[in-house]
Amino acid sequence: MTTVFHRAPKRTLPVAVAGDGIEIIDSTGKRYIDASGGAAVSCLGHSNQRVIDAIKRQAQQLAYAHTSFFTTQPAEELADWLVERAPQGLEHVYFVSGGSEAVEAALKLARQYFVEKGESERRHFIARRQSYHGNTLGALAIGGNAWRREPFLPMLIEAHHVSPCYAYREQREGESDDAFMQRLADELESKILELGPQTVAAFVAETVVGATAGAVPPVGDYFRKIRAVCDKYGVLLILDEIMSGMGRTGYLYACEEEGIAPDLLTIAKGLGAGYQPIGATLVSGKIYDTIVGGSGFFQHGHTYIGHATACAAALEVQHVIAEEHLLDNVKARGEQLRARLREHYAQHEFIGDVRGRGLFVGVELVQDRATKTSFDSKLALNAAIKREAMQRGLMVYPMGGTVDGATGDHVLLAPPFICTAGDIDNIVNRLTDAIEGALRAAGVR
Ligand code: PMP
Numbered sequence: 001m002t003t004v005f006h007r008a009p010k011r012t013l014p015v016a017v018a019g020d021g022i023e024i025i026d027s028t029g030k031r032y033i034d035a036s037g038g039a040a041v042s043c044l045g046h047s048n049q050r051v052i053d054a055i056k057r058q059a060q061q062l063a064y065a066h067t068s069f070f071t072t073q074p075a076e077e078l079a080d081w082l083v084e085r086a087p088q089g090l091e092h093v094y095f096v097s098g099g100s101e102a103v104e105a106a107l108k109l110a111r112q113y114f115v116e117k118g119e120s121e122r123r124h125f126i127a128r129r130q131s132y133h134g135n136t137l138g139a140l141a142i143g144g145n146a147w148r149r150e151p152f153l154p155m156l157i158e159a160h161h162v163s164p165c166y167a168y169r170e171q172r173e174g175e176s177d178d179a180f181m182q183r184l185a186d187e188l189e190s191k192i193l194e195l196g197p198q199t200v201a202a203f204v205a206e207t208v209v210g211a212t213a214g215a216v217p218p219v220g221d222y223f224r225k226i227r228a229v230c231d232k233y234g235v236l237l238i239l240d241e242i243m244s245g246m247g248r249t250g251y252l253y254a255c256e257e258e259g260i261a262p263d264l265l266t267i268a269k270g271l272g273a274g275y276q277p278i279g280a281t282l283v284s285g286k287i288y289d290t291i292v293g294g295s296g297f298f299q300h301g302h303t304y305i306g307h308a309t310a311c312a313a314a315l316e317v318q319h320v321i322a323e324e325h326l327l328d329n330v331k332a333r334g335e336q337l338r339a340r341l342r343e344h345y346a347q348h349e350f351i352g353d354v355r356g357r358g359l360f361v362g363v364e365l366v367q368d369r370a371t372k373t374s375f376d377s378k379l380a381l382n383a384a385i386k387r388e389a390m391q392r393g394l395m396v397y398p399m400g401g402t403v404d405g406a407t408g409d410h411v412l413l414a415p416p417f418i419c420t421a422g423d424i425d426n427i428v429n430r431l432t433d434a435i436e437g438a439l440r441a442a443g444v445r
Contacts, residue, residue: 014390019046022416022423024395032390033415035427036397040210040243040360040414043270043326044317051275051316058312067305075306078315082282085252087261090282094298095306099242099268100134102279103204106238106264107138108300110202113236113287116294124195125157126188126235127204128164130407132212133240142204145212160195162187164209165218168353168364169372169407177220185225192233202236202264203229207254210243211399214362214410215355217249223258236263236287242279243360246270247321247417250331250358257357263287273317276310326417333424334358337413340428350375350439352408359417364410365400365435367444374400374408375444382409384438391437394430411435 014026022045023031034042044051058074065072079093094109096102107125114122127133129144140149141156144164149156163170163184171180192200203226209216230237239262244254246267251257253265264287268279291298304310321327338354338361345351345363352366367375375381382398389396400409415427439445 021045021047022419030393032393032395033423033427033430034395035413035415035431036395037270037414037416038274038395039269039397040248040412041269041274043247043417044273044275044320045416045418046274048273048275048317048320050320051273051313054316055275055309055313058309063309064304064307066303067301071306072308072311074308074311074315078311078318081315081318082267082280086265086282087253087255089261089263089284089286090265091285092283092288094281094283095311096268096279096281096302097277097304097307097310098279099266100136100139101302102242102266102268102281103133103139103142103240104136105281105298105300106204106240106266107142107202109264109281109283109287109291109298110236110238112295112299113290114201116290119198119234121196121199122201124160124200125202125204126160126162126191126195126200129161130164130166130213131204131206131209131240133204133206134242143212160191162191164213164216165222166209166213166216166407167219168216168355169213171219181220181222181225184222185229188226189229189232192229192235197233197235200233200235202238204238204240206240206242206244207258208244208249208357208360210360211397211412213407214364214399214412215357215360215414216362217355217357218258221259223255223260227260238262238264238266240266242266242268243414244357246318247327247330248358248360248414250327250334252327254357271317272310272314275317276307276313278307278310278314321417324418329419330358330417333415333419333421334361336421336424337361337415337428340424344428344432350444351435356413359413359415359419361413362410363413363431364408366408372408375442379442379444381438381442381444382411384441385409385411385434388437388441389431389434392430392434394427394434396431396434 018025127142131144133139133143265282272278353364397412
């Protein structure tokens with residue numbers, strides 16, 4: 001893990017001074033291909049003039065107005081844009097400044113909805129192992145990353161975890177996709193019954209798992225089955241698309257491919273593409289009407305809700321993506337990226353899985369392909385891959401060690417939507433070199 005304190009006595013990170021398309025340039029002039037978009041953020045690359053101009057225009061006109069006094073045109077236009085394209089039933093938007101805040105808002109909206117409905121016993125949240133929903137206390141509590149939660153356990157609200165839809169690790173030998181999905185849906189149902197259906201508020205899941213397990217897409221109609229279980233017991237479905245949403249999978253909302261709509265949907269990262277910090281929780285009409293028709297307001301709030309400059313930047317990001325048909329490029333380049341990685345690594349003794357959707361791709365490393373045994377986390381292979389990649393002018397997002405003892409080291413790739421076929425080849429070549437360098441440095445080769 002890299003330290004993120006500033007004014008640290010010993011500076012270990014290069015100083016980023018400029019951006020140029022898909023590259024970041026440091027103070028020595030060295031260029032890095034941003035093959036992870038930071039953490040799946042920079043979907044337009046780093047120097048989009050249209051977005052820069054939109055920020056300038058808005059800042060000159062009105063940078064910020066507090067939402068207890070005003071709404072603003074960019075906030076309203078962005079909310080319209082998001083809702084017009086959202087899965088059915090999501091009709092309102094609650095803007096925040098980042099991913100964790102979006103998740104906190106979703107948890108509290110779910111809870112307040114049931115309080116307003118007179119079902120105040122509903123307080124339990126069920127999520128999945130090997131998930132990440134943010135680092136603030138509520139989001140951390142529902143996340144299923146044991147390592148991140150461990151030091152803070154006494155401070156976390158109670159949350160419950162079921163198995164993830166992580167085919168590479170969780171699907172049993174000889175188990176069909178149907179049987180696998182049914183087993184997972186049954187596990188959720190059993191958990192709801194065990195807790196008492198009248199006490200369960202919501203089930204929370206990443207549509208495509210991001211940081212904790214590396215771009216793991218759901219199998220078949222897993223989410224249809226999950227939606228049906230939630231509906232049977234009046235449990236809300238919260239989908240976290242903070243990493244996987246806003247076009248990353250080739251669809252504006254990742255759940256479009258699942259054919260279901262959640263009750264609450266969280267987005268961030270690609271929404272503002274890193275040009276401004278912004279996130280949002282999309283809210284169903286049913287939840288909004290119950291809260292607004294009840295006590296009249298959502299008992300929550302932050303200073304920068306609907307920040308005008310952030311909304312103006314995000315709106316322009318979304319216009320650029322639509323007008324330049326970048327989601328088509330995400331689909332095409334994503335296919336190419338996975339195909340190239342699979343070609344390169346088909347015979348690789350230490351690469352167990354290549355997976356993902358669109359330009360959201362994970363590569364999982366294992367010590368033994370047959371048994372899927374992970375490398376010893378003491379080798380810190382993922383940190384070595386990051387170091388070797390940075391030396392070669394490549395940013396990738398490696399995570400792992402053995403989270404819950406159940407996932408190995410992996411590399412997450414999330415390059416900007418503007419990348420070309422040549423860029424994809426460069427990324428794969430540099431990554432292959434970096435992995436070999438890391439295996440040598442760790443003494444595996
Ligand atoms: N949910 C998911 C799925 C994420 O990937 C992240 C960030 N990696 C978050 C929540 C938290 O977002 P933030 O870091 O902006 O608070």
